[in-house]
Amino acid sequence: DGGITQSPKYLFRKEGQNVTLSCEQNLNHDAMYWYRQDPGQGLRLIYYSQIVNDFQKGDIAEGYSVSREKKESFPLTVTSAQKNPTAFYLCASSAKNEQYFGPGTRLTVT
Amino acid sequence: AQKVTQAQTEISVVEKEDVTLDCVYETRDTTYYLFWYKQPPSGELVFLIRRNSFDEQNEISGRYSWNFQKSTSSFNFTITASQVVDSAVYFCALSFPGSSNTGKLIFGQGTTLQVKP
Numbered sequence: 001d002g003g004i005t006q007s008p009k010y011l012f013r014k015e016g017q018n019v020t021l022s023c024e025q026n027l028n029h030d031a032m033y034w035y036r037q038d039p040g041q042g043l044r045l046i047y048y049s050q051i052v053n054d055f056q057k058g059d060i061a062e063g064y065s066v067s068r069e070k071k072e073s074f075p076l077t078v079t080s081a082q083k084n085p086t087a088f089y090l091c092a093s094s095a096k097n098e099q100y101f102g103p104g105t106r107l108t109v110t
Numbered sequence: 111a112q113k114v115t116q117a118q119t120e121i122s123v124v125e126k127e128d129v130t131l132d133c134v135y136e137t138r139d140t141t142y143y144l145f146w147y148k149q150p151p152s153g154e155l156v157f158l159i160r161r162n163s164f165d166e167q168n169e170i171s172g173r174y175s176w177n178f179q180k181s182t183s184s185f186n187f188t189i190t191a192s193q194v195v196d197s198a199v200y201f202c203a204l205s206f207p208g209s210s211n212t213g214k215l216i217f218g219q220g221t222t223l224q225v226k227p
Contacts, residue, residue: 031213040119042201042217043155050213058214088153094213097143097205101155 003027004102006091011107013085021076021105023091032074033099036060037088046089049074078107085109112137114204116218123192124226131187131221133202139163142206144178144185145215149199161185192225199223 004025013019025032031050035043045058049068063082068074074093078085086109091102113136123129135144146158159169161178169176173190189196199222203215 033214040219042114042219043215044217045214048214090153090155092155092215097207097213098157098160099145099205099213099215100157101147104153106153 004091004093004100006089006102006105009103009105011105013107013109015109016080017109018080019078019085019107019109021078021089021091021107023074023076023102024072025074025091025093025102026072027093027095027100028071029093029095029100030071031094032068033092033094034058034064034066034074034076035090035092037090037104043090046076078109112139112204112206112216114202114216114218116200116202116221118221119219120222120224122224122226125194126191128188128190129192129223129225131189131200131202131223133185133187133218135183135185135202135204137183137204137206139206142204145201145203145205146176146185146187147201147203149201149220151198155201158187189223192223194225194227197223197225 007022033048034046037043047066049055065077088106090104092099115134142163144161147155175188177186199220201220202218205215
């Protein structure tokens with residue numbers, strides 16, 4: 001089936017550790033996005049990539065890094081510099097001005 | 111400024127009632143897209159509808175309908191004869207087409223709808 005997969009669904013880390021969230025799509029979409037969702041809030045854009053080997057910062061990029069080595073994959077690394085990393089992270093890809101979302105990863109840092 | 115406002119934080123209705131979720135947007139662009147997404151408890155965002163700024167025709171899809179009014183910058187969503195399975199968080203969002211735009215979505219805060227049996 002075509003779609004977007006994110007793994008794992010739940011992730012727990014100790015403060016000070018970097019952690020990488022996976023996002024894979026087989027929709028053949030050029031553009032991919034990472035959003036962060038905090039309780040009671042809408043989604044905020046972290047990073048996006050419109051083509052392989054190119055990506056741009058979104059509204060809240062500080063403390064995060066990404067790579068786009070393959071069209072299908074857009075992993076997000078939450079670094080120890082991110083002050084409040086506990087959140088729900090959603091990956092999306094798009095074509096023709098419609099974005100499709102993965103199931104999300106809930107990250108808890110203690 | 112480009113912004114989406116969903117003033118209703120939470121709505122609670124009893125099954126079979128009709129319910130309208132409000133969405134007001136701000137933009138100076140003349141070309142844009144408006145979206146509604148549903149987020150059930152599982153967390154995944156489910157695409158419901160996209161409407162472009164040049165098409166003000168209202169749309170109906172089963173129990174769902176959307177009322178787009180450029181004069182009031184609103185894109186409201188009505189669920190008719192609500193069901194328990196409609197319980198979710200609903201997001202309204204805005205984006206802009208064109209090569210100079212990123213395609214990113216600007217989201218409202220979301221409205222949590224609870225439908226009680």
